[in-house]
Amino acid sequence: MKPSPWIRLMVVGTLALSPVLTAQSQAALPSRSSTTSARVIVKYRSPVGTTTAPSATHRTTSLGLRLGRSLMGGATIAPQTQVVHAHGVDSQTLARELAADPQVEYAEPDQRRRAHAIPNDSFYANGQTLAGIPAKGQWYLRAPAAPALAAINAEPAWALSTGNANVVVAVLDSGIVGSHPDLLNKLVAGRDFISDPFIANDGNGWDADATDAGDWLTAAEISAHNMTSNDPCWGMDATFVADSSWHGTQVAGLIGAATNNASGMASVGQNVRIMPLRVLGKCGGWDSDIIAAMRWSVGLSVSDPVTSAALPLNPNKAHVINLSLGGPGLCSNTYNQAMAEIRATGAVVVASAGNDGLAVNSPANCPGVIAVGGLDHSGTKGDMSSLGPEITVSAPMGDCPGNTAPCGYPILSTSNPGTTTPLAYAANPTATQSASYFTSDGTLVSNVSRGTSFSAPMVAGTVGLLLSINPALTPDQIKRILQGTSRPFPAVSTAATLGGCAVPPTPSAITVASQANCHCNGDTCGTGMLDVGQAINALPSGLVFAQIDNIPAVLTTNSPIQVRGSAFRASTNGAASSAAVGCYQWSINTYGQNVASFVSASNTATPTINLWSLGRFSLTLSTFSDPQCLVPLAQTHEVLTVSATGSNTGGGTGGGTTPPPSTGPSTSPSTANSNGGLALDGLTLALFGLGLLGHGLRRRRSRHDPVKPMR
Numbered sequence: 001m002k003p004s005p006w007i008r009l010m011v012v013g014t015l016a017l018s019p020v021l022t023a024q025s026q027a028a029l030p031s032r033s034s035t036t037s038a039r040v041i042v043k044y045r046s047p048v049g050t051t052t053a054p055s056a057t058h059r060t061t062s063l064g065l066r067l068g069r070s071l072m073g074g075a076t077i078a079p080q081t082q083v084v085h086a087h088g089v090d091s092q093t094l095a096r097e098l099a100a101d102p103q104v105e106y107a108e109p110d111q112r113r114r115a116h117a118i119p120n121d122s123f124y125a126n127g128q129t130l131a132g133i134p135a136k137g138q139w140y141l142r143a144p145a146a147p148a149l150a151a152i153n154a155e156p157a158w159a160l161s162t163g164n165a166n167v168v169v170a171v172l173d174s175g176i177v178g179s180h181p182d183l184l185n186k187l188v189a190g191r192d193f194i195s196d197p198f199i200a201n202d203g204n205g206w207d208a209d210a211t212d213a214g215d216w217l218t219a220a221e222i223s224a225h226n227m228t229s230n231d232p233c234w235g236m237d238a239t240f241v242a243d244s245s246w247h248g249t250q251v252a253g254l255i256g257a258a259t260n261n262a263s264g265m266a267s268v269g270q271n272v273r274i275m276p277l278r279v280l281g282k283c284g285g286w287d288s289d290i291i292a293a294m295r296w297s298v299g300l301s302v303s304d305p306v307t308s309a310a311l312p313l314n315p316n317k318a319h320v321i322n323l324s325l326g327g328p329g330l331c332s333n334t335y336n337q338a339m340a341e342i343r344a345t346g347a348v349v350v351a352s353a354g355n356d357g358l359a360v361n362s363p364a365n366c367p368g369v370i371a372v373g374g375l376d377h378s379g380t381k382g383d384m385s386s387l388g389p390e391i392t393v394s395a396p397m398g399d400c401p402g403n404t405a406p407c408g409y410p411i412l413s414t415s416n417p418g419t420t421t422p423l424a425y426a427a428n429p430t431a432t433q434s435a436s437y438f439t440s441d442g443t444l445v446s447n448v449s450r451g452t453s454f455s456a457p458m459v460a461g462t463v464g465l466l467l468s469i470n471p472a473l474t475p476d477q478i479k480r481i482l483q484g485t486s487r488p489f490p491a492v493s494t495a496a497t498l499g500g501c502a503v504p505p506t507p508s509a510i511t512v513a514s515q516a517n518c519h520c521n522g523d524t525c526g527t528g529m530l531d532v533g534q535a536i537n538a539l540p541s542g543l544v545f546a547q548i549d550n551i552p553a554v555l556t557t558n559s560p561i562q563v564r565g566s567a568f569r570a571s572t573n574g575a576a577s578s579a580a581v582g583c584y585q586w587s588i589n590t591y592g593q594n595v596a597s598f599v600s601a602s603n604t605a606t607p608t609i610n611l612w613s614l615g616r617f618s619l620t621l622s623t624f625s626d627p628q629c630l631v632p633l634a635q636t637h638e639v640l641t642v643s644a645t646g647s648n649t650g651g652g653t654g655g656g657t658t659p660p661p662s663t664g665p666s667t668s669p670s671t672a673n674s675n676g677g678l679a680l681d682g683l684t685l686a687l688f689g690l691g692l693l694g695h696g697l698r699r700r701r702s703r704h705d706p707v708k709p710m711r
């Protein structure tokens with residue numbers, strides 16, 4: 001029997017977005033609700049046995065007596081719907097209390113909305129004329145519009161959140177020049193974790209100063225440190241000679257540069273803070289240093305490599321870790337263990353996919369990491385971006401259409417004008433300010449800032465915004481939000497000259513050709529293009545995607561898949577309530593293909609779907625509090641549990657059963673697979689290969705942007 005390509009199951013549902021925080025997280029992160037007064041919109045149920053509804057004033061008074069709270073009635077905004085006020089309680093808490101009343105159909109906070117404000121930062125807008133600044137400004141942050149279809153649509157997100165200073169994003173990189181005008185007062189204390197003094201370029205090993213000392217590299221240095229495989233520059237030649245990159249400063253600016261200060265650039269996370277951790281210097285950095293920095297950033301214990309003394313625990317634990325670095329190969333045992341420990345603290349790890357056009361690099365290919373691919377401005381895979389099924393979503397990496405200067409679509413970010421050591425910044429004079437930002441010099445295409453190093457911080461900044469609104473989100477929930485709200489890759493026209501991206505072997509053999517620009521799909525560039533606005537706006541509705549994905553076995557057609565909805569509602573703090581779900585309603589979308597259909601009733605907790613052919617389909621679950629499916633559940637969210645069973649009953653539709661006619665909008669299928677006996681606890685199973693062939697601690701990692709001219 002011919003093995004089938006992979007089949008992906010995507011379940012769209014609602015999820016409790018506020019699980020219980022650890023004590024450390026509760027202390028570190030802010031509450032987003034008012035603690036002095038509440039505004040809640042209440043919809044009352046229709047009175048039973050009477051045609052005359054009580055007055056809004058009477059209902060508010062009665063409701064307050066039952067709750068033991070003093071409630072004040074506000075405006076009536078629709079039949080049986082009014083605004084209710086209370087002092088001494090926040091809106092979220094009051095809404096939960098009101099929703100539990102039997103005479104209330106639903107209750108939800110009366111939220112403030114704002115205009116989709118455009119930042120007033122000098123270099124944000126289109127039409128720039130200052131030398132060294134791209135004419136299209138920060139095109140990658142604005143709403144997608146042809147030809148820049150890959151722009152991440154941040155403005156709608158900023159209308160809901162501009163980030164919170166209690167959310168800390170650790171940038172593990174070359175260090176940061178913290179005196180940059182857009183990074184002043186944005187940093188929390190970090191550390192230098194480069195153990196090799198030559199790589200560190202500051203005369204010593206680990207220390208408390210995370211300032212970027214410069215990573216310029218000369219031919220003489222390469223020759224002197226390229227003698228054996230244990231040397232830091234092993235495998236490098238004269239083409240790697242370069243000025244200092246100020247790589248960590250660039251990454252930090254995309255995540256959290258000061259925004260709306262009428263100067264410089266805007267960032268995705270705006271008010272989140274940055275923790276600088278030096279792990280890269282001349283010729284890159286070692287895994288052992290990177291892993292130590294990751295652990296320390298989230299409050300785990302780390303010992304000094306020279307004295308063996310324990311470092312003081314980090315008092316400003318990171319909630320997000322950005323890794324714009326990596327190297328080829330599978331995820332090692334050491335990285336795998338570190339990622340598991342870090343995820344257990346609740347921290348989210350975001351990593352760039354790589355710039356070799358081959359398989360996703362390590363550590364981006366480690367389980368639990370949000371791996372980010374790179375796109376050119378039009379939404380096709382960037383020419384250098386690595387690719388594969390491990391990628392979660394893709395984001396702009398910068399590109400120069402036609403490889404001509406000046407470059408039209410580089411990624412502008414904070415930098416330093418020094419070619420070797422950092423130079424002092426000018427006091428913000430307009431004529432020279434561009435020297436503090438890294439883009440194109442207008443003549444050399446090779447000098448533009450582009451690479452997946454700049455895709456990852458756009459996602460890390462988005463995670464910072466999500467946590468600013470709901471600090472209780474887990475790494476898995478955040479990953480599903482990013483996936484579920486990503487925009488589809490641009491449709492491929494019949495006149496397209498580029499081919500589709502192909503899944504590379506893992507790890508890629510030396511003889512495998514690197515893939516340049518190609519049309520993305522779900523198996524090569526993630527679920528779609530990052531959309532910050534949709535991700536932030538998805539939080540109130542709890543939209544998430546569950547996936548059964550990348551399972552190394554074969555699931556044939558005519559195989560049953562069973563899904564299961566939870567039997568009980570979940571309250572907004574993540575704890576199960578005693579109120580059982582009264583009715584389930586499942587629907588299926590097969591995207592215009594004869595892929596799957598229900599072979600059991602679709603209004604049960606555990607319906608069964610049969611797979612008729614290879615392709616993609618999605619499920620939506622709606623729940624109701626009554627058996628007649630009349631009263632939708634509100635103010636609570638379903639916790640979906642997904643299980644799957646498969647049987648190898650032969651190819652084709654088999655079994656004498658005829659597949660149903662095609663329904664739903666047409667789309668091209670993605671491929672995945674599954675097999676029998678599979679049980680999922682929670683919403684996501686992603687077996688990306690655990691990388692049991694470890695690389696050891698001395699493998700060099702490098703930053704994920706070009707370090708030499710593209711050829």
